[in-house]
Amino acid sequence: MLSRRNFIKGVAGVGLSAPLALNANDNLGKDIKFDEIADVIIIGSGVSAHICAAYLVKNKIDVLMIEKMDRIGGNSVLSQQDFAVLNSDLQIKAGIKDSEELFLNDLNKAGAGYNHLEHSLRIIRNSNEAYEFAKSCGVKYADKLKFLGGHSVARSVETIGGGGACISTLNEFFIKHNGKIKNETKCDEIIQDESGKIIGVSVRENYRFNRNLANDDRENLSGDKKHYKARLAVVFATGGFSRDIEFRSIVNPRLRLAKSPSSLGQTAGALKQMLKVGAIPTQLALSRFSFGIPTEDLIYGIMVDCNAKRFLNEDGDRQGLSNKILAHMEKINTTIYPIIIFDSIGFANSHDPNRMQSFITAGKMKKFDSLSDLANNFKLNENDLSKTMQDYETGISNNKDEFKKDLSKIKNSSMSKAPFYAMTAAPGLSYTPGGVYADINMRVLNISNYEPIKGLYAIGEATGGVHGQSRLTSCSIPDCMTSGIACAKDILKGV
Amino acid sequence: MQKLLMILILSIFALGNEFAIKPHHVDVKLKCTDCHKEANEKDYKALDSNSCLSCHGSKEKLAKRLDFLKGKNPHNSIHDNANLNCYTCHNEHKPSFNMCNTCHNTKTWMKEIK
Ligand SMILES: Cc1cc2nc3c(=O)[nH]c(=O)nc-3n(C[C@H](O)[C@H](O)[C@H](O)COP(=O)(O)OP(=O)(O)OC[C@H]3O[C@@H](n4cnc5c(N)ncnc54)[C@H](O)[C@@H]3O)c2cc1C
Numbered sequence: 001m002l003s004r005r006n007f008i009k010g011v012a013g014v015g016l017s018a019p020l021a022l023n024a025n026d027n028l029g030k031d032i033k034f035d036e037i038a039d040v041i042i043i044g045s046g047v048s049a050h051i052c053a054a055y056l057v058k059n060k061i062d063v064l065m066i067e068k069m070d071r072i073g074g075n076s077v078l079s080q081q082d083f084a085v086l087n088s089d090l091q092i093k094a095g096i097k098d099s100e101e102l103f104l105n106d107l108n109k110a111g112a113g114y115n116h117l118e119h120s121l122r123i124i125r126n127s128n129e130a131y132e133f134a135k136s137c138g139v140k141y142a143d144k145l146k147f148l149g150g151h152s153v154a155r156s157v158e159t160i161g162g163g164g165a166c167i168s169t170l171n172e173f174f175i176k177h178n179g180k181i182k183n184e185t186k187c188d189e190i191i192q193d194e195s196g197k198i199i200g201v202s203v204r205e206n207y208r209f210n211r212n213l214a215n216d217d218r219e220n221l222s223g224d225k226k227h228y229k230a231r232l233a234v235v236f237a238t239g240g241f242s243r244d245i246e247f248r249s250i251v252n253p254r255l256r257l258a259k260s261p262s263s264l265g266q267t268a269g270a271l272k273q274m275l276k277v278g279a280i281p282t283q284l285a286l287s288r289f290s291f292g293i294p295t296e297d298l299i300y301g302i303m304v305d306c307n308a309k310r311f312l313n314e315d316g317d318r319q320g321l322s323n324k325i326l327a328h329m330e331k332i333n334t335t336i337y338p339i340i341i342f343d344s345i346g347f348a349n350s351h352d353p354n355r356m357q358s359f360i361t362a363g364k365m366k367k368f369d370s371l372s373d374l375a376n377n378f379k380l381n382e383n384d385l386s387k388t389m390q391d392y393e394t395g396i397s398n399n400k401d402e403f404k405k406d407l408s409k410i411k412n413s414s415m416s417k418a419p420f421y422a423m424t425a426a427p428g429l430s431y432t433p434g435g436v437y438a439d440i441n442m443r444v445l446n447i448s449n450y451e452p453i454k455g456l457y458a459i460g461e462a463t464g465g466v467h468g469q470s471r472l473t474s475c476s477i478p479d480c481m482t483s484g485i486a487c488a489k490d491i492l493k494g495v
Numbered sequence: 496m497q498k499l500l501m502i503l504i505l506s507i508f509a510l511g512n513e514f515a516i517k518p519h520h521v522d523v524k525l526k527c528t529d530c531h532k533e534a535n536e537k538d539y540k541a542l543d544s545n546s547c548l549s550c551h552g553s554k555e556k557l558a559k560r561l562d563f564l565k566g567k568n569p570h571n572s573i574h575d576n577a578n579l580n581c582y583t584c585h586n587e588h589k590p591s592f593n594m595c596n597t598c599h600n601t602k603t604w605m606k607e608i609k
Binding site for chain 1: 541572573574575576578579582583592594599602603
């Protein structure tokens with residue numbers, strides 16, 4: 001368990017008198033008086049930060065980690081942390097034949113050619129080393145393999161206790177090896193010397209994230225300004241920007257209406273800091289959605305908009321369906337997410353009825369004895385809904401679906417047998433594949449000459465171009481962990 | 496009762512409605528100065544968790560009280576253990592905020608938070 005004692009904390013308070021000149025160009029390091037000094041400063045406290053930090057402190061490097069939120073661990077503590085590993089002990093034990101080519105093929109298929117091959121290979125070739133390193137720090141994995149969608153063999157290991165357990169274990173390891181961490185400390189700006197080398201960061205301690213602001217990065221002025229010096233490197237392990245509605249709507253207007261299950265602090269502020277010192281923005285328009293329900297089951301039901309009308313073929317992958325849903329919401333000018341409805345036959349056809357049942361227990365999906373209860377609950381017009389359902393059934397009997405659904409695949413599902421089951425179908429933006437471009441040693445490259453910006457690294461979800469069009473399930477964790485280790489090794493080279 | 500009213504009125508009028516005190520704290524006759532130690536009102540700052548814990552005991556104790564929620568204990572969750580600050584969810588002068596709700600439907604297991 002993480003212990004509060006381990007967090008260096010100053011006096012609390014959001015007291016602020018003089019406005020901070022957050023955008024002032026004070027990034028010339030010469031005359032700065034530094035308040036803290038460490039070999040390496042890591043910004044962020046998720047799994048990429050913690051793996052990198054653990055590797056460094058194990059090699060006697062003095063590391064200071066900072067996190068802007070109260071919560072340690074960003075999206076990493078919300079994550080299940082399913083973890084794709086090539087030739088893990090579990091794969092070998094189970095006699096599963098896997099190979100670099102097979103794994104690469106799967107990554108390329110999902111990435112659709114947008115993925116940088118050298119990064120795909122970095123993930124594949126180092127995944128087992130990363131998994132073994134995490135185990136050596138105390139992270140526990142279940143004694144079974146998962147065969148997940150998009151993978152051609154069973155290769156994903158399951159983190160016991162998910163991201164929460166992983167991060168608290170790594171944090172304990174980090175602290176035990178003299179690592180230091182400060183939460184509620186926000187990095188505002190990267191400091192360079194005259195030669196352009198990164199020598200530190202300016203931060204605000206006692207910073208309190210304010211979820212009520214439209215844009216916390218620009219509007220929140222809390223905290224006390226300090227300067228931290230890094231002898232060797234500054235590492236940005238700052239995650240994605242899935243909660244930054246303003247920014248994601250600029251890089252891709254389609255993302256405006258998406259819901260996000262991400263941690264509240266997933267904003268683009270850190271990305272902008274890296275761009276300011278010359279990093280290359282890469283594939284920022286891409287998205288990755290989660291759906292709250294296995295999308296392969298949607299074919300057994302219908303999806304209706306707020307007017308109780310169907311608008312798509314329910315048979316699709318989460319990426320395609322999410323795009324269609326968001327486009328339709330824009331078109332009919334609503335912020336209300338559609339509803340997915342099953343009757344009792346469609347519900348029973350689900351590939352994992354126990355899991356469906358667990359959605360009901362969790363309150364995510366609801367069971368209705370009558371159509372009018374369902375309509376009332378979701379504020380749908382009952383007559384319109386009833387007509388939509390009848391039209392769907394007529395289509396089934398004529399073997400011709402209005403939205404060209406392949407009815408031979410629906411296993412005799414219908415839309416008239418009570419009880420009915422329904423839930424909101426909200427595309428959840430849980431991961432942003434775009435970020436800054438880094439080489440395979442995770443050195444951030446400069447847009448003016450494609451050379452590494454000296455002293456600056458980026459790892460994990462903060463980087464872009466790694467996964468391409470669509471990230472394969474359970475492949476962020478191996479990305480975060482292998483990039484964290486690659487970065488640590490590159491820093492150690494210079495010692 | 497009269498005293499209670501007095502406190503209520505005082506606290507409301509002293510700083511305006513913006514800094515009204517929650518009913519359960521009014522019940523135990525809390526005054527502004529019980530939490531805010533600064534001499535001058537205009538120096539009052541947002542509190543840290545230790546101020547809350549000086550009455551409420553330790554985070555571990557608070558977590559124990561909700562042990563019956565098993566894996567869904569907001570004071571000792573699988574994501575954060577007992578590491579969050581009180582003010583991440585609880586507010587005194589404005590409505591509290593259930594962070595679990597940003598991803599989970601908490602209605603089935605949690606009351607509205609104070
Ligand atoms: C619900 C959910 C389930 C998931 N399940 C899986 C899964 O099973 N398998 C898988 O591979 N992937 C999964 N993912 C994705 C994966 O968990 C994340 O991509 C990964 O954890 C990101 O780790 P990270 O270290 O790069 O960033 P994060 O863990 O997001 O950490 C970044 C941290 O940096 C902090 N930060 C940002 N800016 C600043 C600043 N200016 N100053 C200080 N700190 C700052 C943030 O507050 C945050 O805490 C899931 C994601 C979610 C949301």
